[in-house]
Amino acid sequence: MAAQSTLRTRLSKLLAGYLSLLAKTPRSKRLIAAAVLCAAIVAGYDRRRRWRQQEDEQKRGRDLVRRNSGILGKDGSYIIYVPHPRYGTTKVVIRPTKKTTFDAHRRLFLGGPRGRGQHAAGTPPPNTKPGLNLAFLHQFLSLLSIALPRLDSRGTLLLMLHTFALVSRTYLSLIIARLDGSIVRDLVAGNGKAFSLGILKWLGVGAVASYTNAGIKYLQSKISIEFRTRLTRYIHDLYLNDRLGYYKLTNLDGGVGTGADQFITTDLTRFCDEAAAIYSSLGKPFLDLVVFNWQLMQSLGLAGVTGLLSNYFLTAYILKKYSPPFGKLAAVQAKKEGEFRALHSRLITNAEEIAFYGGSEMEGVYLHRGFGELKTWMENIYSMKIRYNMLEDFILKYSWSAFGFVITSLPVFMPAWAGLGGLLELAANKDGAPSADTDRRRGEDRMKGFITNKRLMLSLADAGGRMMYSFKDLSELAGYTSRVYTLISTLHRVHSNAYPASSRTQPELYSLSDVQGTIHRGFDGVRLEGVPIVAPGLYPRGGEEIVEDLSVTVKEGEHLLVIGPNGSGKSSVARVVAGLWPVFRGLVSLPRNRGQDGIMFLPQRTYLSMGTLRDQVIYPHTEMEMRTSTKNDAELQRVLEAVRLGYLRDREGGWDTQKDWSNVLSGGERQRMAFARLLYHEPKYAFVDEGTSAVSSDVEGLLYETAKQRGITLITISTRAQLKKYHTYQLRLGMGEYGSGWEFDRIGAERERMSIEKEIKDLEEKLAKVEQMEARRVEIERELKNVLVEGGDLGPADNAQEIEGPEVEVVPVLEEEMYAPSAGDEVAVIDSESSTGP
Numbered sequence: 001m002a003a004q005s006t007l008r009t010r011l012s013k014l015l016a017g018y019l020s021l022l023a024k025t026p027r028s029k030r031l032i033a034a035a036v037l038c039a040a041i042v043a044g045y046d047r048r049r050r051w052r053q054q055e056d057e058q059k060r061g062r063d064l065v066r067r068n069s070g071i072l073g074k075d076g077s078y079i080i081y082v083p084h085p086r087y088g089t090t091k092v093v094i095r096p097t098k099k100t101t102f103d104a105h106r107r108l109f110l111g112g113p114r115g116r117g118q119h120a121a122g123t124p125p126p127n128t129k130p131g132l133n134l135a136f137l138h139q140f141l142s143l144l145s146i147a148l149p150r151l152d153s154r155g156t157l158l159l160m161l162h163t164f165a166l167v168s169r170t171y172l173s174l175i176i177a178r179l180d181g182s183i184v185r186d187l188v189a190g191n192g193k194a195f196s197l198g199i200l201k202w203l204g205v206g207a208v209a210s211y212t213n214a215g216i217k218y219l220q221s222k223i224s225i226e227f228r229t230r231l232t233r234y235i236h237d238l239y240l241n242d243r244l245g246y247y248k249l250t251n252l253d254g255g256v257g258t259g260a261d262q263f264i265t266t267d268l269t270r271f272c273d274e275a276a277a278i279y280s281s282l283g284k285p286f287l288d289l290v291v292f293n294w295q296l297m298q299s300l301g302l303a304g305v306t307g308l309l310s311n312y313f314l315t316a317y318i319l320k321k322y323s324p325p326f327g328k329l330a331a332v333q334a335k336k337e338g339e340f341r342a343l344h345s346r347l348i349t350n351a352e353e354i355a356f357y358g359g360s361e362m363e364g365v366y367l368h369r370g371f372g373e374l375k376t377w378m379e380n381i382y383s384m385k386i387r388y389n390m391l392e393d394f395i396l397k398y399s400w401s402a403f404g405f406v407i408t409s410l411p412v413f414m415p416a417w418a419g420l421g422g423l424l425e426l427a428a429n430k431d432g433a434p435s436a437d438t439d440r441r442r443g444e445d446r447m448k449g450f451i452t453n454k455r456l457m458l459s460l461a462d463a464g465g466r467m468m469y470s471f472k473d474l475s476e477l478a479g480y481t482s483r484v485y486t487l488i489s490t491l492h493r494v495h496s497n498a499y500p501a502s503s504r505t506q507p508e509l510y511s512l513s514d515v516q517g518t519i520h521r522g523f524d525g526v527r528l529e530g531v532p533i534v535a536p537g538l539y540p541r542g543g544e545e546i547v548e549d550l551s552v553t554v555k556e557g558e559h560l561l562v563i564g565p566n567g568s569g570k571s572s573v574a575r576v577v578a579g580l581w582p583v584f585r586g587l588v589s590l591p592r593n594r595g596q597d598g599i600m601f602l603p604q605r606t607y608l609s610m611g612t613l614r615d616q617v618i619y620p621h622t623e624m625e626m627r628t629s630t631k632n633d634a635e636l637q638r639v640l641e642a643v644r645l646g647y648l649r650d651r652e653g654g655w656d657t658q659k660d661w662s663n664v665l666s667g668g669e670r671q672r673m674a675f676a677r678l679l680y681h682e683p684k685y686a687f688v689d690e691g692t693s694a695v696s697s698d699v700e701g702l703l704y705e706t707a708k709q710r711g712i713t714l715i716t717i718s719t720r721a722q723l724k725k726y727h728t729y730q731l732r733l734g735m736g737e738y739g740s741g742w743e744f745d746r747i748g749a750e751r752e753r754m755s756i757e758k759e760i761k762d763l764e765e766k767l768a769k770v771e772q773m774e775a776r777r778v779e780i781e782r783e784l785k786n787v788l789v790e791g792g793d794l795g796p797a798d799n800a801q802e803i804e805g806p807e808v809e810v811v812p813v814l815e816e817e818m819y820a821p822s823a824g825d826e827v828a829v830i831d832s833e834s835s836t837g838p
C-alpha cells in the first residue's frame with residue numbers, strides 16, 4: 001500500500017511538472033510538439049501495417065516459390081517471389097516494357113544493311129570497329145537511354161549520390177594535402193600542441209574519407225546492378241514475346257552468331273560493371289585534375305601548370321599511339337568465349353545421345369579446339385598488353401614523379417615564375433640580411449609549401465595515371481558496348497522485321513527482304529493459298545523452296561494427314577503456319593488465339609519445362625493462369641488418365657513435385673504428355689508432328705479418338721500411312737520430278753484410289769524386271785570367275801589379253817617368306833585377332 005501511494009505521488013508530481021512546463025512553453029512550440037507526436041504515432045502505425053503486410057507477402061511468397069508460380073498485376077506486371085536467405089522470400093515486380101518505348105528506341109538501334117550512308121540517320125554503320133570513336137558514343141548513349149530512362153529513375157538518383165560522394169572525396173583529399181603540410185611544419189618547428197591538434201584533425205578527416213571511399217564502391221556496385229536489371233528486362237521483353245525473337249535471332253537473322261546467351265549473361269554483366277566503374281574512374285580523376293591543378297596554379301604559378309598540362313597531353317599522345325586496339329580485342333575475346341560456352345551447352349543438352357554414340361572423344365576434339373582458339377587469342381592479348389604496360393608504368397609512375405619534383409622545386413629555384421610560393425620566396429629575399437629566426441621560418445614555410453605541393457602533385461599524378469589507365473578501360477568498355485548494342489539492335493531488327501534490301505545488289509529470291517505474303521488471323525480454320533514453303537537462309541541470303549505454291553484449307557472437323565517422305569517439308573508447313581518461318585508469298589489464315597478455342601502446335605520433340613508435374617501438363621500456362629481459367633487438379637488428373645498417364649501423380653509424389661522431367665519420362669510418355677497438354681488446352685485446331693511415333697498402336701488410336709471427341713480438328717504430320725483411318729483428308733508432299741509437288745485429296749476418294757493403283761502398277765513393273773536382273777547377275781559372276789583366279793592374283797597372260805579397257809600396271813606382291821627384316825628396321829607386332837590384312 002505504501003509503495004502504491006509513493007508511486008501515485010510521484011506520478012502526480014510528474015504530471016504537474018509536465019503541465020506547468022506545457023503552460024510555460026510558447027504556443028508555436030506546443031503545436032510543433034503535437035505535430036511531431038502525431039507524426040510519430042502515424043509512422044508507428046504505418047510501420048506496423050507494413051510489417052504485417054510484409055509477413056503476409058512472405059508467407060504467400062513461400063507458397064508460390066514452392067509452386068514455381070507468380071501473380072499477374074492489373075497493369076500487365078508480373079509479381080514473382082524469389083528465395084532470400086534472410087527474409088525467406090523477396091518480392092520482385094516485373095513491369096513489361098511499353099510498346100511505345102520500343103518504337104521510340106528503334107531509331108537509335110536500327111541501322112540498314114552494310115556500308116556507309118544506307119542506315120537511319122544518326123546510327124553508326126554496322127561494320128564500324130569497336131573502339132573510341134563516334135560510333136561508340138552513339139552506342140553508349142543509346143544503351144544509357146535504356147539504363148537511365150527518366151530523370152527521376154532510381155539509377156539517376158544513384159548517380160547523383162555517387163557524384164556527391166566523388167566530389168566530397170576530392171574535397172577531402174584537398175584538406176588532407178593541406179593538413180599534411182601543416183603537420184610536417186609543426187613537427188619541424190617543434191610545436192607540440194599544434195602538432196597534436198593536426199593529428200586529431202587528420203584522424204577525423206581520415207574517418208570521413210574512409211567512409212566516403214567505401215560509399216563510392218558501394219554506390220558503384222548498386223549502379224552496375226541497376227543498369228543490369230533495366231537492360232536485362234528490356235532484352236528479355238524483346239527476346240521473349242509473340243514475335244519469337246529467341247527463335248528468329250539464330251535461325252533467320254544470324255546477326256549474333258550461335259546464340260544470345262553469352263551476350264545476355266556475360267557480356268551484359270561486363271558492360272554494366274565497366275560502365276558503372278568508368279564513371280568514377282574517369283569522373284573522379286577528371287575532377288581531381290581540375291581542382292588540384294587550380295590549387296597548384298595558386299602556389300606554383302602558370303608556368304608550373306602549363307608544364308603539367310603539356311606533360312599530360314604528351315603522355316596521352318604517346319600512350320594512344322602505342323596502345324593496342326583494346327576495344328576490338330575485348331569484343332573478339334567475348335565472341336570466342338561465347339563460342340566455347342556454346343560448345344559446352346551443346347554437350348549438356350545432348351548428353352544422352354552423345355553417351356549412346358560414345359562420342360566423348362569427338363566432343364573432346366571440338367572442346368579442345370574451341371578452347372585452343374580462345375587460349376591463343378588471350379595469349380596474344382596478354383603479350384600485347386605486357387609491352388604496353390611497361391611503357392605505361394614507366395611513364396606514369398617514374399617519369400611523372402621526376403617531373404613532379406622539378407615542378408615543386410620551382411618556387412625555390414625560379415621564384416619569379418612560381419606563383420604564390422615564388423612571391424613568398426621573393427618577399428623573404430627582399431627582407432635584407434637574413435637573421436637566424438627568419439631563416440628558420442623561411443625553412444619551415446618552404447617545407448610546408450613543398451610537402452603540400454608534393455602531396456598535391458602525388459594526388460595529381462595518381463589522378464592523371466588513373467585517367468590514362470581508364471582510357472584502356474574505356475576501350476574495353478567500347479568492346480562490350482559494341483556487343484550489347486549489336487544484340488539489342490539485332491533484336492529490334494527481328495522484332496520489327498526491318499530487313500531492307502541492299503541497294504547495291506539485287507535482293508536474293510526468298511531473302512528476308514523479299515517477304516510479300518500475308519498472314520490473316522481470326523479465321524475459323526487453317527488455310528494456305530499459293531504459299532511456297534521455303535526454308536529461309538540467314539539474312540541476307542535467300543531461302544530454298546521445299547514445296548511449290550501450296551493451297552490447302554482445313555475447316556472444323558476435317559482432319560488432315562500431311563504425309564510424305566523424310567525431308568519433303570511436312571514439319572516446314574507447320575513452321576510457316578506457326579509464324580516461325582516467313583510467308584514469302586500468298587496467304588496464310590489461322591485462328592487468332594493460341595490454346596483454348598484457337599490453334600496449338602505439338603512439335604516433333606516434346607519439350608518438358610522446368611518446374612512441377614502440374615507445369616508439365618498445363619505448359620505453356622502458369623499455375624496462376626490455370627486457376628484463373630477455372631481448371632483444377634482434378635481436371636488435370638482426368639486428362640492424365642485419358643492419355644494413360646494416370647499413375648504419374650502418385651508415382652512422382654503429387655502435383656508439386658519438381659524434377660528434371662526430360663530425364664524422368666520415357667519417349668512414349670513424353671508423347672502422351674504432349675497429348676495431355678492438348679486435352680488440357682482444348683484448342684479447336686492442332687498440328688501434331690509425329691506425335692505418336694513412340695506410342696503403342698492401341699494407345700495411339702485412343703489418343704486420336706479422345707482428341708477428336710473433344711472437338712479438336714487434327715492436322716497430323718507423319719510418314720505412316722496407317723494414320724489415315726483417323727483423318728478425312730490427306731496432303732501428300734514430295735511429289736513430282738523435284739520433290740516439291742503436292743497432292744491434296746479426300747481420303748478414299750477416286751484420285752487417291754487411282755494413285756494407289758498407279759503405285760501398285762509401278763511396283764509390279766519393277767518386280768517383273770527382277771528375273772532379268774537375277775540372270776544378268778549370274779552372267780556377271782561367271783565372267784568374273786574367268787578373269788580372276790583364286791587368292792585375288794591375275795590369271796595367265798593369255799586370259800588377261802581378253803580384257804578390254806585401259807592398261808593395268810601389275811605390281812608384284814611380296815610374299816611373306818620373301819621378306820626378312822634387317823637389323824635397323826622397326827618391327828610392329830600386329831594382333832592377329834583384331835586386325836585383318838590382305
Ligand SMILES: Nc1ncnc2c1ncn2[C@@H]1O[C@H](COP(=O)(O)OP(=O)(O)OP(=O)(O)O)[C@@H](O)[C@H]1O
Nearest residue numbers: 251535536546565566567568569570571572573719
Ligand atoms: N532451319 C532450316 N534451315 C534450312 N533448311 C531447313 C531448316 N529446317 C529444315 N530444313 C530443311 O528443309 C527440308 C524439310 O524439312 P522438314 O523438317 O520440314 O522435313 P519433314 O518432311 O518434316 O521430314 P521428317 O519426316 O524427317 O520429319 C529438309 O531438307 C531440311 O533439311
